[in-house]
Amino acid sequence: AALAAFDVLASAVAAAAAAGRVGDEPPRALAGQVWSAMHGYVLLEIAGFTGPETQSQVLAPMMAKILNAPELSPGEPT
Secondary structure, eight states: OHHHHHHHHHHHHHHHHHTTOSOSSOHHHHHHHHHHHHHHHHHHHHTTOOOTTHIIIIIHHHHHHHHTOGGGOSSOOO
16 A cells, blocks of 8 residues: 555656656655655654644745755745
């Protein structure tokens, strides 16, 4: 089930890459980075280490950096 879920994520990243919406890295590599980062973020959330501002200050900028898509970040471009 986990591999099937990863394949769905990899397909979405590949589609975004084909549309020129994410960085130049191989889509499965980007999907692996997103998958890993989200696991860490969710564990921190489960443990109570996130707050109301965490999504805009941590999650969105992290995904924007991984995907090389600054328009995904609600903050200043990095």
